[in-house]
Amino acid sequence: MANVTVQSEKEVSWLRQAWARIRKIHPVFPVFLIVFLAVGYLNPKFIEPNGILIFLRRAAPLGILAVGQLFVLAAGGFDLSVGSQVTFVVIGGALLINNDPEKLTYTLLVLYGIGILVGLINGLVVTFMKVPSFIATLGMLLALKGAGLYWTGGAPRGYLTDNFRQFGRGFLEPVPVVERFPIAVVVLIVVVAIAAYIFHFTIFGRQILAVGDNPVAAKLSGINVRRVRILTFIVSALCAITAGILEGGFGGVNIIAGDGLELQAISAAVLGGAVLLGGRGAVLAAAAGALTLEALFNFLNLIGQPEGVRDVVQGLIIIGAVAYAAINARRR
Amino acid sequence: MLLKKKLYLLLSVVVVLAFVLAACGGTEAPAVDEPAVEEPAAEEPAAEEPMEEEEPMEEEPAEEMVEPAENILAGENAAIAPEFFDQEALDQEVAWIDAVPEGPEDMVWEQYIDPEWVDTTEYAKDGPYTICFSNAGVNNPWRVVGFNTMEHQVALETDIGEWIHVDAEGSDEKQIADIEDLLASGNCDGMIISPNTTAALTPIVEQACEQLPVVVFDRGVFTDCPVSFVRPIGGYAFGHLGAEFIVDNLPDGGNVLAFRILPGVDVLENRWAAAKVVFENNPQITVIGVEFTEGDNARTKAIVEDHLDRFGQIDAIWMDAGATAVAAIEAFEDAGLDIPIMVGEDQQDFLKKWQDEGLTAVAPTFPTFQWRTAVIAMVNILQGEQVPAWWVLPQPPVTADNLDSLVNASMPPLHYAMCGCEGMPGFPEDWGGQ
Numbered sequence A: 001m002a003n004v005t006v007q008s009e010k011e012v013s014w015l016r017q018a019w020a021r022i023r024k025i026h027p028v029f030p031v032f033l034i035v036f037l038a039v040g041y042l043n044p045k046f047i048e049p050n051g052i053l054i055f056l057r058r059a060a061p062l063g064i065l066a067v068g069q070l071f072v073l074a075a076g077g078f079d080l081s082v083g084s085q086v087t088f089v090v091i092g093g094a095l096l097i098n099n100d101p102e103k104l105t106y107t108l109l110v111l112y113g114i115g116i117l118v119g120l121i122n123g124l125v126v127t128f129m130k131v132p133s134f135i136a137t138l139g140m141l142l143a144l145k146g147a148g149l150y151w152t153g154g155a156p157r158g159y160l161t162d163n164f165r166q167f168g169r170g171f172l173e174p175v176p177v178v179e180r181f182p183i184a185v186v187v188l189i190v191v192v193a194i195a196a197y198i199f200h201f202t203i204f205g206r207q208i209l210a211v212g213d214n215p216v217a218a219k220l221s222g223i224n225v226r227r228v229r230i231l232t233f234i235v236s237a238l239c240a241i242t243a244g245i246l247e248g249g250f251g252g253v254n255i256i257a258g259d260g261l262e263l264q265a266i267s268a269a270v271l272g273g274a275v276l277l278g279g280r281g282a283v284l285a286a287a288a289g290a291l292t293l294e295a296l297f298n299f300l301n302l303i304g305q306p307e308g309v310r311d312v313v314q315g316l317i318i319i320g321a322v323a324y325a326a327i328n329a330r331r332r
Numbered sequence B: 001m002l003l004k005k006k007l008y009l010l011l012s013v014v015v016v017l018a019f020v021l022a023a024c025g026g027t028e029a030p031a032v033d034e035p036a037v038e039e040p041a042a043e044e045p046a047a048e049e050p051m052e053e054e055e056p057m058e059e060e061p062a063e064e065m066v067e068p069a070e071n072i073l074a075g076e077n078a079a080i081a082p083e084f085f086d087q088e089a090l091d092q093e094v095a096w097i098d099a100v101p102e103g104p105e106d107m108v109w110e111q112y113i114d115p116e117w118v119d120t121t122e123y124a125k126d127g128p129y130t131i132c133f134s135n136a137g138v139n140n141p142w143r144v145v146g147f148n149t150m151e152h153q154v155a156l157e158t159d160i161g162e163w164i165h166v167d168a169e170g171s172d173e174k175q176i177a178d179i180e181d182l183l184a185s186g187n188c189d190g191m192i193i194s195p196n197t198t199a200a201l202t203p204i205v206e207q208a209c210e211q212l213p214v215v216v217f218d219r220g221v222f223t224d225c226p227v228s229f230v231r232p233i234g235g236y237a238f239g240h241l242g243a244e245f246i247v248d249n250l251p252d253g254g255n256v257l258a259f260r261i262l263p264g265v266d267v268l269e270n271r272w273a274a275a276k277v278v279f280e281n282n283p284q285i286t287v288i289g290v291e292f293t294e295g296d297n298a299r300t301k302a303i304v305e306d307h308l309d310r311f312g313q314i315d316a317i318w319m320d321a322g323a324t325a326v327a328a329i330e331a332f333e334d335a336g337l338d339i340p341i342m343v344g345e346d347q348q349d350f351l352k353k354w355q356d357e358g359l360t361a362v363a364p365t366f367p368t369f370q371w372r373t374a375v376i377a378m379v380n381i382l383q384g385e386q387v388p389a390w391w392v393l394p395q396p397p398v399t400a401d402n403l404d405s406l407v408n409a410s411m412p413p414l415h416y417a418m419c420g421c422e423g424m425p426g427f428p429e430d431w432g433g434q
Helices: A001-022 A027-041 A049-074 A082-097 A101-129 A134-153 A162-169 A183-201 A201-215 A215-220 A224-252 A261-271 A283-302 A309-330 B003-023 B087-098 B141-156 B172-185 B198-211 B236-251 B266-278 B297-313 B323-335 B350-359 B370-382
Strands: A170-173 A177-182 B129-137 B160-167 B190-194 B213-215 B229-233 B254-260 B285-292 B316-319 B342-343 B388-395
Touching: A001 A224, A027 A283, A027 A309, A049 A177, A049 A183, A049 A201, A049 A261, A049 A283, A049 B297, A082 A101, A082 A134, A082 A224, A101 A134, A101 A224, A101 B129, A101 B370, A162 A183, A162 A224, A170 A183, A177 A183, A183 A201, A183 A224, A183 A283, A201 A215, A215 B350, A224 B297, A224 B323, A261 A283, A283 A309, A283 B213, A283 B297, B087 B266, B129 B370, B141 B160, B141 B323, B141 B370, B172 B190, B172 B198, B172 B323, B172 B350, B190 B350, B190 B370, B198 B213, B198 B266, B198 B370, B213 B285, B229 B370, B236 B266, B236 B285, B236 B342, B254 B297, B266 B285, B266 B316, B285 B297, B297 B323, B316 B323, B323 B350, B370 B388
Parallel strands: B129 B160, B129 B190, B190 B213, B213 B229, B229 B388, B254 B285, B254 B316, B316 B342
Antiparallel strands: A170 A177
8 A cells, every 4th residue: 555655656756857847848949849840731841851951051040140149138138230240241241252262261250350349349338338238239230231331332242252152051961861961050050059058058158147137236246247248249249240151151142131130039039038138048949949930930931921920920929928028027 | 937838828829820810811821732723714805904814723733742833823922903004004015125216226325215206495505504313212233333324424424514413312201302402402404303202202393394304214203294204115024024035935834933022113013013914824834923032132042942842843933123033043053953944134143143054044124224314315405405205215135145245244243234334434343343
């Protein structure tokens, strides 16, 4: 008799543990699975290896942007300038490389240099000039857009060389099983891995969350709040440059390459559980949020919904996720 | 933690909503296993509302594993609002495609079709002239090339003393205010207007006509008060030409994917309207998609990938503007497929690709040389020389025959080859070339 009770108690606790573990899984992953399978149901080719890789390649820039955005969001800010940074990379890259494949390294260095500068300016304006990040990066969005147009004289000049475009367009081959593997997906995996390490396993990562959760407490406990916040903007800018390189590689020179990406990146990050106004977030979940958003767009496209519906859904996601976070914070 | 469920709930609701939308409104929900219904074509005379005529649905024997290609010309993206369709104008433009233009043979920007001459002696005066130009904007590569060409034409005109350019930056309100200011200044001997939108600018153009000679070009206005309206043949001819090329090169029919930039712009609507008529009259052609690119390369490429994935084969691509043509081509290259029949435009990146890959392609044009013509018309008017009331410029397409003479790899990717600017001083540097 006693034996049975112990056993059933063991069973119960095992179930509880399993349930606890399931509950710990971030909701974005099952949500992604549902959307993904829904697309797969409508278009069986989508869930074949090749279809998945095409999808991942397309989602890679947004995934990287979402991860960068997560750093800023987690520290309690916004970065609205990333879309303009992507456009800037695409048209600036074409000008810098000037049809000369040998200038690749130089071009990449200059672009990342500009990225660091943009992130630094964003960070300085937010921390020292006390401009809310929403406004500061909105200004940067406009300034960069204008600078890009001014630089090119209104129409893009020059081409991105094939070796520049490899990152966003090329494949590694031969690869077992799938034959060829998009380089953009490799870049995505590497960026997510590095970001996950920094965010979850370093002191800097924990400082970001502390700053986002309660800047005053963070400051009192000895964290250099300004430095942390500036660094998050630089991380975001570096991600934006990387995303721009992939985007330019995928699509070629285009003056609207980055339009609207900033809002998609924020949507993706909040979908992945990042809390607007800071304090929470996870890198893998943000990347999964980007994949979910991209799959959702794909789904809406498949069922023949016009562009407007896509924007409505994106708006609902932002509002819904923020509302969810707000309710959650109140009960915490 | 219970609250995480709310997020699940929200997203499930979104997904379900999307399904519901698909069920109710999505006429082209592709995965629905509806057998394509063979509807008899409507037999009423199509004269009144030709665009509403239902075409028989086409079903092609498709390969296994891919969806049957379904003609979606009845779909939402393919629809043409009645205000954007005028059968008479379409017929007129199609007839003009083959018309032999008059005027100097080696200067296409000074040629004209079916001129109806206007006497301008009443405007004649001695130079040098002050000419004012109210520009809708310099906000896309086409306008950049055109405006560049125009400024160089102004430099060539010895009778122009002063050239006043006002940029409306794509805003109707600003352009109306600009024109008011120019009129009030009293400095202008003549005014060139490139209207931002047709209806909104009509009243102010009428007001300008009362004070000085006006030349309108590019987009039109709802008044014939300007002394001359400079325009290429038009959007119907543009769309017709590309669609005819596809039909001619697919004698046994095939899958066509059509791209439009965005809905609601008259010149673009006209292009698609004409193409749609051609495709409707050739039921062997299956239009598998009519999609909006919004001028975005990545989006264009993604749409091609999706359609390749779903339908297995695309035999031709029709576009209402060519800025994203190369992106569409790249989707085929990346998938390791042959490049299909292409309808692009005269952007250098497309022409270069065409030449490099030996494509089967055609590029209808909306020539940027019309910006030169507007200046020439204005000067002619002030000199008292007669001008055509409708200065209809030829609209020469790029074909396999003249491709080599128009490709110029040193020009920017979105330089429009049909600019008539090659012989101007300052070419190619001033147009961004090397």
